[in-house]
Amino acid sequence: RQVASDASFHSVSFSESNHPRVLITGGLGQLGVGLAKLLRKRFGKNNVILSDIRKPTDNIFYSGPFIYSDILDYKNLREIVVNNRITWLFHYSALLSAVGEANVPLARAVNITGLHNVLDIAAEHNLRLFVPSTIGAFGPTSPRDPTPDLCIQRPRTIYGVSKVHAELMGEYYHYRYGLDFRCLRYPGIISADSQPGGGTTDYAVQIFHDAIKTGKFQCNLKPDTRLPMMYIDDCLKATLEVMEAPAEALSMRTYNISAMSFAPEELVQEVQKHVPELQVTYSVDAVRQAIADSWPMNFDDSNARRDWGWKHDYDLPELVTTMFSFLGSDSR
Numbered sequence: 001r002q003v004a005s006d007a008s009f010h011s012v013s014f015s016e017s018n019h020p021r022v023l024i025t026g027g028l029g030q031l032g033v034g035l036a037k038l039l040r041k042r043f044g045k046n047n048v049i050l051s052d053i054r055k056p057t058d059n060i061f062y063s064g065p066f067i068y069s070d071i072l073d074y075k076n077l078r079e080i081v082v083n084n085r086i087t088w089l090f091h092y093s094a095l096l097s098a099v100g101e102a103n104v105p106l107a108r109a110v111n112i113t114g115l116h117n118v119l120d121i122a123a124e125h126n127l128r129l130f131v132p133s134t135i136g137a138f139g140p141t142s143p144r145d146p147t148p149d150l151c152i153q154r155p156r157t158i159y160g161v162s163k164v165h166a167e168l169m170g171e172y173y174h175y176r177y178g179l180d181f182r183c184l185r186y187p188g189i190i191s192a193d194s195q196p197g198g199g200t201t202d203y204a205v206q207i208f209h210d211a212i213k214t215g216k217f218q219c220n221l222k223p224d225t226r227l228p229m230m231y232i233d234d235c236l237k238a239t240l241e242v243m244e245a246p247a248e249a250l251s252m253r254t255y256n257i258s259a260m261s262f263a264p265e266e267l268v269q270e271v272q273k274h275v276p277e278l279q280v281t282y283s284v285d286a287v288r289q290a291i292a293d294s295w296p297m298n299f300d301d302s303n304a305r306r307d308w309g310w311k312h313d314y315d316l317p318e319l320v321t322t323m324f325s326f327l328g329s330d331s332r
């Protein structure tokens with residue numbers, strides 16, 4: 001047993017030691033804190049380490065182990081994996097679609113070079129590795145309604161290209177070196193207590209905040225732009241489920257997951273059931289619109305449903321009700 005040192009997560013009790021030891025990279029983005037909460041409930045607080053290059057707020061720091069980790073620093077990452085006896089890694093560091101187009105060299109470094117570091121360390125240390133992919137891994141020549149798991153993937157964003165690369169490299173390491181790589185293609189994710197950073201689907205989160213704060217919302221996509229979307233709890237549930245699935249159940253290593261699909265005008269209608277006075281205008285962002293027009297409208301996730309029993313809980317009305325009960329629509 002490892003002797004406790006300065007960080008509290010070194011002192012793991014024997015009862016906790018059967019659980020995976022988890023590291024989450026990019027942990028302060030939209031999904032990491034929620035994932036850490038879910039995994040800590042299941043595996044014990046000290047067995048789940050959040051990491052990022054950003055400074056955490058006090059509440060994140062006190063809710064469980066947090067560590068500085070730069071995925072572009074190979075030695076730093078390897079040291080963290082070794083010192084903390086990590087067995088599962090969730091690799092969330094990435095630049096999203098819109099922000100990636102604004103800084104292609106940085107997106108290339110974080111999304112591609114960073115992934116290479118993670119893959120090598122995961123293979124070297126026998127980790128189970130989860131890498132999220134996205135609807136953005138498809139492009140204008142992919143079938144869009146519905147988009148199956150296996151089809152043409154020729155995305156036109158650096159984000160999409162890097163995610164196809166991640167899918168293929170992860171699968172290659174799996175077949176070549178036995179790496180336990182697992183990957184889900186996420187739709188746009190909608191969450192109340194964390195913000196997305198620089199994606200094309202961000203409007204679907206922003207509308208809730210603006211409806212409550214100002215009663216006015218300016219949408220940067222056209223009203224009929226249909227995209228697959230999912231509530232964060234479904235996304236995190238799927239992530240844990242695919243990581244816990246027995247290897248024999250997985251007929252593939254990269255799965256689409258789906259819950260609902262809507263266009264801004266449909267979301268607006270549903271939101272107006274809670275905030276009838278909401279005023280909506282459309283001011284289309286050309287970059288985001290072109291990206292959205294090249295992405296799936298509906299995701300075919302029948303393989304995930306068959307292989308490991310994927311089932312979503314939230315459709316559009318439940319999503320909207322849940323968002324408002326979280327954000328407190330009467331705090332206006």
Ligand code: AKB
Nearest residue numbers: 096097134199200201
């Ligand atoms: C984005 O819009 O870039 C992301 C995604 C769908 O992967 N939310």
